[in-house]
Amino acid sequence: MTRILKVAFLILAFPIAAIAQENDTVTKLRVSLEEVVVTATRTERRLQDIAARVSVINRDEIEQIPFSNIDDLLKLSANVNVNRSWGIFSKNSSVTMHGLPGSARTLVLADGFPKNKIGGGSVNWHNINPDNLERIEVIQGPASALYGNNAMGGVINLISRKPAKPFEGSLKVLYGSYNTLGTSARIGGSQVKDHQGLYWSVDGFYRKGDGYYLDPPEFLDPTDVKTYLKEYGTNIMTGYAFGKAGSVDLYLDYYNELRGAGRQIHVEGGSFEATVTSSVRTKYSGRLAGGDLSVLAWYMNEDYHGQKESLNETNEYRLLDSYTLKQDQGVWTSWSKKILPDHHLTAGTEWKSGSVSGQDLYATSTDEIRFGSRMDIAGVFVQDEISFRNEKLRAVAGLRADWSRFHDGFQTINEPTSVTGFTEGFSENFDPNRWFALSPKLSLQYSFTPVIKAYIAAGTGYIPPDLKDLSQTGKINKGFRLANPNLKPETLINYETGYSWLITERLKMSGSYYYSVGYNFQYMIGTGDSIDTGGSSLKPVLVSENLARVRILGADLTVRWMISPSLILDGGYSWNDSKIVKFGNSEINPEKDLTGKYMIEVSPNQFYSGLTFRHRNLSANLNANYVGHQWFDDENTILLDDYFVVNFRISQTFRKHYRIWFDIQNLLNNVYIDRKGQVSPGRYLTAGVQFLW
Amino acid sequence: MILRTLALTALAFFIFNGCKPETNYANPDIRFVAGPGFLSQDTVLMLNDTVNIGIIADTGSDQELTHLHISINRDSVESKIDTALFTKHLEYSRIIVKGIAASETWTFYVRDRARRKSEEISLTLGLDKSSQYGKIDSLTLVLGAQDHPEKGSFASLANGKVYNTSDAFADQGRIHLVYYYDPVTGDQNTVASPGANIDGSIFNGPEGLSNWSVKNTTRFNPAGNLTAADFDRCRNDSLLLTNTFDFETGKRKAKTLTPGQVYSFVTDSGIMGLFKVNSVTGKQDGTISLTVKMKKK
Numbered sequence: 001m002t003r004i005l006k007v008a009f010l011i012l013a014f015p016i017a018a019i020a021q022e023n024d025t026v027t028k029l030r031v032s033l034e035e036v037v038v039t040a041t042r043t044e045r046r047l048q049d050i051a052a053r054v055s056v057i058n059r060d061e062i063e064q065i066p067f068s069n070i071d072d073l074l075k076l077s078a079n080v081n082v083n084r085s086w087g088i089f090s091k092n093s094s095v096t097m098h099g100l101p102g103s104a105r106t107l108v109l110a111d112g113f114p115k116n117k118i119g120g121g122s123v124n125w126h127n128i129n130p131d132n133l134e135r136i137e138v139i140q141g142p143a144s145a146l147y148g149n150n151a152m153g154g155v156i157n158l159i160s161r162k163p164a165k166p167f168e169g170s171l172k173v174l175y176g177s178y179n180t181l182g183t184s185a186r187i188g189g190s191q192v193k194d195h196q197g198l199y200w201s202v203d204g205f206y207r208k209g210d211g212y213y214l215d216p217p218e219f220l221d222p223t224d225v226k227t228y229l230k231e232y233g234t235n236i237m238t239g240y241a242f243g244k245a246g247s248v249d250l251y252l253d254y255y256n257e258l259r260g261a262g263r264q265i266h267v268e269g270g271s272f273e274a275t276v277t278s279s280v281r282t283k284y285s286g287r288l289a290g291g292d293l294s295v296l297a298w299y300m301n302e303d304y305h306g307q308k309e310s311l312n313e314t315n316e317y318r319l320l321d322s323y324t325l326k327q328d329q330g331v332w333t334s335w336s337k338k339i340l341p342d343h344h345l346t347a348g349t350e351w352k353s354g355s356v357s358g359q360d361l362y363a364t365s366t367d368e369i370r371f372g373s374r375m376d377i378a379g380v381f382v383q384d385e386i387s388f389r390n391e392k393l394r395a396v397a398g399l400r401a402d403w404s405r406f407h408d409g410f411q412t413i414n415e416p417t418s419v420t421g422f423t424e425g426f427s428e429n430f431d432p433n434r435w436f437a438l439s440p441k442l443s444l445q446y447s448f449t450p451v452i453k454a455y456i457a458a459g460t461g462y463i464p465p466d467l468k469d470l471s472q473t474g475k476i477n478k479g480f481r482l483a484n485p486n487l488k489p490e491t492l493i494n495y496e497t498g499y500s501w502l503i504t505e506r507l508k509m510s511g512s513y514y515y516s517v518g519y520n521f522q523y524m525i526g527t528g529d530s531i532d533t534g535g536s537s538l539k540p541v542l543v544s545e546n547l548a549r550v551r552i553l554g555a556d557l558t559v560r561w562m563i564s565p566s567l568i569l570d571g572g573y574s575w576n577d578s579k580i581v582k583f584g585n586s587e588i589n590p591e592k593d594l595t596g597k598y599m600i601e602v603s604p605n606q607f608y609s610g611l612t613f614r615h616r617n618l619s620a621n622l623n624a625n626y627v628g629h630q631w632f633d634d635e636n637t638i639l640l641d642d643y644f645v646v647n648f649r650i651s652q653t654f655r656k657h658y659r660i661w662f663d664i665q666n667l668l669n670n671v672y673i674d675r676k677g678q679v680s681p682g683r684y685l686t687a688g689v690q691f692l693w
Numbered sequence: 694m695i696l697r698t699l700a701l702t703a704l705a706f707f708i709f710n711g712c713k714p715e716t717n718y719a720n721p722d723i724r725f726v727a728g729p730g731f732l733s734q735d736t737v738l739m740l741n742d743t744v745n746i747g748i749i750a751d752t753g754s755d756q757e758l759t760h761l762h763i764s765i766n767r768d769s770v771e772s773k774i775d776t777a778l779f780t781k782h783l784e785y786s787r788i789i790v791k792g793i794a795a796s797e798t799w800t801f802y803v804r805d806r807a808r809r810k811s812e813e814i815s816l817t818l819g820l821d822k823s824s825q826y827g828k829i830d831s832l833t834l835v836l837g838a839q840d841h842p843e844k845g846s847f848a849s850l851a852n853g854k855v856y857n858t859s860d861a862f863a864d865q866g867r868i869h870l871v872y873y874y875d876p877v878t879g880d881q882n883t884v885a886s887p888g889a890n891i892d893g894s895i896f897n898g899p900e901g902l903s904n905w906s907v908k909n910t911t912r913f914n915p916a917g918n919l920t921a922a923d924f925d926r927c928r929n930d931s932l933l934l935t936n937t938f939d940f941e942t943g944k945r946k947a948k949t950l951t952p953g954q955v956y957s958f959v960t961d962s963g964i965m966g967l968f969k970v971n972s973v974t975g976k977q978d979g980t981i982s983l984t985v986k987m988k989k990k
Contacts, residue, residue, distance in 0.1 A: 266757070266779035267806070313890040314945060317777035319759055319806075363759040363806055364777035417775050 039109065039137040039157040041385060041396065042146060042346055043292070043336045051396055051445035051455040053079075053140035053498050053512045055558070059161070062133055064612050064621045066649035066663040068176075068686065070133065071095050071125045074156065075608055075625050077138040078556040078572035083601070085674035087665070087681040088180065089211050089227045091259045091273050092122055094601065097153035098141055098494075098514070099552040099576030101601035105463060107143070107151035110158045111251070112332075113281050113298050116150045118354025118375050119326045119467045124302075127233050127255035127277055129205045131170060131184050131690075134161040140556075141514065142461030142494045145398040145441030148350060148379045152461030152492050160237070163188035163201050167693075174688030176663075178681065180209035180229075182688075192241050200238040207231050214262035214678040223311065225270050228260035246286025246293075253279045262678070265309040265317060276303045291337025291345075302326040304358075317364055318419060324358035344385040351378045355408075356467050360474070366415035367422075373409035373430070373471040375464065377402060383441075391447075398441040404464040407432040409471035409485060421480050421533035430471045430485040437462040437489055451502035461492035461518075469522065469544040478524065479540040480531045488546045492518040506562035513555045520546035523583070523634060525592045547592075549582040550599060566615050570623075572608040597636045603628040605642075617653040622646070632675055643672040643680075659690040719753030721803050723811040726786070735817040738791040740824035741930070741988070746816070748801055750783040756806035757781050763801055765939065767794035774941040778803070788963060793934045795820050826929040828989040833971070833982065836872035838882075839895050840977040846872050846896070847887075850911075850964050850987065862900035865907040869960050871896075874976045880948040882973050882981060886911035888961070889945035911960045912943025916967060919955040924969045930988050933957075937965050950981065964988075 035058075040050045047054060055077045067073050068088045074080045074095060084093035097106050104121025107114065115123045136158055143151040169187035176182070188201025211227035213220060233255035241247040255277040264270025279300040286293050306322040330352030339345045357372035383398035409430035416422035443457035465487035473483045498512030522544045530538035556574035563569055578599040586592060610623030624646045632638035646668050651661035662685075669683040725733035726747025738744065752758050758781065763774040783803060791797075800815035832853045837844025847861035848854065848870040861868050871885050873895050885891055888910030893903045902908070916924075916936040923932065936957040947956045950970050959965045966987025973981050 314888075317779065319777065319779075361808060363804070363808060365760060365775040366762060366773075417773070419775075 037137050038112075038159075039155055040139050040143075041383065042294075042334050042348070043344065043385070045385075048447070048453060048500065049391075049394060049445075051394055051443035051457060052143075053496070053510070053556075055138045055140075057136040057138070059134055061612075062130065062135075063651070064614075064619050064649065065610070065623065066621060066647040066665055066686075067130070068663075068665065068684070069093065069125055070128055070130055070136075070158065072665075073136060074138065076570070076572070076610070077140075078558045078608065079140055079554070079574035079576075079606070080138060080154075080156075081601070081603060081606060081627065083674075085672075085678065085680050086214065086227060087684055088207070088209065089178075089229050089259060089681065091257075091275075093125055095123070095125075095156070096601055099516070099554045099578040099599075099602055100153040100492075100518075101578075101599050104150060104466065105152040105461070107147050107149075107155045108158070109155065111160055111249075111281075112157065112283065112294075113251075113296055114150070114328075114330070114352070115158075117300070117302065117326050118328050118352065118377070119324075119356035119373075121150060121463075121466060124255070124275070124277060126231060126257055127253060128158055128160075129184055129186070129203050129233070129235060131172060131186050131205075132160050132201070132203050132235060134159050140512065141457070141496055142459045142492055142516075143441075144402075144437075144439040144460050144462040145400045146381060146383060148381075148400060148402050148439070149377060149404070149463045149489075152463050152490070160235075161201070162237075162239075163190040163199050166190060170690055170692045172688060172690040174686055176209070176686035177684045178209050178212050178226075180207065180686070182207035188237075194243065195241050196243040198238070198240050200236075202234070202236050204234040205232065211260060211262075212681050216673070216677075216679050223263050223265050223309075225260065225262060225264040227262040229258070231255070231257040231259075242286070244287070246284065248285075249281075249283040251279070251281040251283075253277070253281070261308070263309055265311060267307065267309055267319065269307065271308045271310070272306070274305045274307075277301070288335060289337070291335050294332075294334045294336075296332040297330070299329040300327070319363040321361045321363060322358065323361070324356060326354065326356050328352065328354040342387050345382070346385070347380075347382040349378075349380050351376070353377070354467075360420075362419060365417045365419045367417055367420040368412075368414040369420065369474060370412045370414075371410065371472050373467045374407055375467060376405045376407075377464070379403070393447075394445045396441070396443045400439045402437045402439065402462060403434065404437075404489070405432065405434040406430075406465070406467070406470055406485065409467075409483075411471060411473060411483065418532050421475050421531040421539065430483065433470070433485055433487075435464055435489050437491065452499070453501075454497070454499040456497045457495070459494050459496070461494065462489055464489045465522065465544075475533050475539065476542075479526070479542045480533065481524070482527070482541060482543040484543050484545065487522065487544060488520050490518060490520050490522060490546070492516055508560045509558070511555065511557040514552070516550075516552040516554075517581075518548075518550040518552070521548040521550050521580075523547045523594065525586055525589045527588050543588060545586050545588070547583055547586055548580045548594065551579055551581045553577040566613055568612045568614075570608070570610040570612070574606045576602050576604055576606075578602040594634055597634060598631050600631045600634060603630050603642070618650070619652075620648070620650040622648050640675060641672060644668075644670055646670075657692055659692065660688065661690075662687045718756060718805070718807055718809050720809045721750055721753050721758055721805050721811040723748060723750040723801060723803050723814055725749075725814060725816070726784075731786070732816065735819070737819035737821050739821045740791055740793065740934070741827050742791045744789050744791070744818070746787050746789060746799065748783065748785040748787075748814075750785070750803040750811060752781045752805050753809065754805065754807075756809070758783050758803050759806050760804040761785060761801070762803070763787075763799065765797060765799055767792065767797040770794075772939055772942060774939055776941065789818070790963070790965075791818055791820065792937065793820070793931070826931045826934075829927070829930050829933065829966075829986050830989050831984065831986045833984050834870070835980055835982045836870070836884075838872060838874040838975065838977050838979045838981075841975075841980060842978070844980055848872075850960060850966070850985070858896060858898075858900050862905065865905050866909070869909050869911050869964070871902075872981050874979060875948075876976065880946065881976075882950040882979070883946050883948045884913070884950060884956075884968075884981070884983070885946040886960075909961055910945065911958050912938075912940055912945060913947040914938045914943050914957045915947075916955040916957045919967070921953045921955065921969055924955045924967060924984070924986070927967070927986055933966055933986065933988060936967065 108123045139155040167189040172184040174182045184205040186203035190199040191197040208230045236252040239249035261271035281298040284295040304324040308320045334348035336346040353376045355374040360369040379402040381400035412427040439460040441459040445455035447453045494516040496514040500510040524542040526540045529541040554576040558572040561569045583594040605628035607626040648664045665684040671682045727733045731747040732744040761776040798817040802813045845855045845857035847856040849867040850869040887908035971982035
């Protein structure tokens, strides 16, 4: 609490006296209500017309907020929990929403294309160049009626910039703590006249850093090395506008990353994770039968290599190479038309398919594990947006049907030793499985005045089981997992009400309250057996089952106050009470009962506050983020500490072409310990310069 | 203009960087040491005869050798030993005591970092049919757990003595067995050795195990087929040889011990034998009584 007061003091001490008059931002809050978003209904709608909790992080904010990764920006949206405990050195971050744990329960889109991989549902946030980002749309709450799987906690859509000038570009160089060096370049152009012509952009980025020690100083041993980072990527976009007939966009993406894991025993580079991701995406927007048609098709390939060096409790050396290939592809279509004066119909079909295949090869023993599986998902949806009473009352009704199919699952174990825990080699083909889900949605919004609106909504979320849980038996951190091809999907029903109120031209407030019930949530339970995996103690045998009914009560509140035309205060608070309310019916272990336990990775209290100052070409932002304690384990025996981080950015633009900035992330150097007992990087400084033309 | 050129150059770098030439490997090479004192071809031995086998292996590339695999086929019963390495040149030797199998074949190969495998080399040891079982030594050890006020927790199989913590610290090289009660992990009454991974809180202080510079390791396996009566009847090394195991395949701890259990053990210095739990009393301040039978020195 003392630290919160310190930050409050810092915010108040901010140079309010320097506030000058600038008229261009006075009406920004009102304008923000007119902002058009595309994610909530898959049609272009004004923010104020959407019967859901929607927030937008626009280009202005992206340039003003201190961040190192795109997911850092999501902290601006209330009720989004971002867990990136190693900062830029984290391979993955966990982005969760609406009181639900697990990244796979949040759907992330890039220009409408899904970024969650079918295998695991994770998202690589690194392969998007922040300089190429126009805005981020965040839809809170389940949206499976429109988007199907993954959209259980909400939807995040990262929308990239399209070139506006005949030739434009930027070049950026940055230097930061831990000898981090980064550069980014972007060029593009638009020859579009009268909605017709070619547009294109090419961008590339590179970043490297020496990193830091992940273990706390008192636990460092000779095998500890600094985690490190080297990544580069490029995105190529080209498109052609056919006038009123529509447009075609083509995206080619390539990304290569190497991230050290903080341990080196013998091999150069020590333990690391390396990923090469490439994708091709294409989008057609046009007209069909008097409506707007959108067709998206994509193919994504992710090639992963993890090298893991370790010493077990008795100092026996292990060297493991893990290779995983994930391939996703899909075609999504959406058609939208105003069918009656007050009805806007949107319908579509979706198909996507993903596979995971790989092998774990031990260089220090004979063990070889090979695995593979595939999932196909097909969906159809329809949605009607209806307006009544001169558009004061709006209703959205939607229904979606999804068919998911798991197949071609196999696992082969060759020459196992105690290192992997298998007692003998085997080869197993898993039985295919399929599921069907119906996801309805109904929401109503009433605009009391042009500046006050309220909504109520009932929606559903749905997610099929993960390929790993279905088809990969083997050692994991907690024990030894048995594959369970008989898992079922998780579903969720959400009831929600919310409001948005532009109290004055300078003060806007919005909030929501929700009650969700989740069914068939997966939990791992012990079978009662244990396996020797070469350590000094036996590992429990675990299996995932659909065992829990969960209940989430939550609320969030955001406030934006334009204190003066140059000074904006943002605040956001969210509260979640995410509990297991019924647990059991396990055939394997009927004794296990987690009823009444809290879900992990969910902080009951989360707070964000930011103060942004803009005067002519100078801008500065000071923000604070508090994340309350979270449970580490399903049994609720270990509670992770809460943490509080303050960040600062100051930037100045010269002659419209040059921009310099300086970031301090974690200003108070509040080092916290993550779920694996590893420390955060602490205070992180970055300075950069950018040339724009 | 310069900056635009720089930007284009940077883009070209991003796009074309990352192409690495492929490395060509040759498979590792492995051979028996053929010099004096080493056995390098098939032979017939008497029971309990000791031979030394030497292996030399070299990587065939710039990739280190990471794995030595030994498989032993004793009268069609196979066991395997995998040893992690990280070296370009391996010189390995192993003392083999001829066991009771009529035929035992030892096969060796190495692999490098890229899992390239050498050829397999092997030799077979036959048992001379005129062999006779050897004599054994028997002794009884009463050990106290870590908080026992009088009885020591450490024992030497070389001289049959029991040591308290101070004396054991002063004579680390002779200690082969440690007895303690572990209330944390559930291991409870445990016999291990200084080289086992024993929680530092159990024998703490300046003379605690974490401060030892020499830590002998003894490995254990339950002698599952042996009853206490079988153990008591044992008068020569036949049961020891029947129930012994390759050192690397044993466990570092014999846990949750209860009266009547029989364990086989092998030390890193080659002492092999059996022990039987006679009695266990108490917890951290309790005692254990063991009868140990091992090959006569």
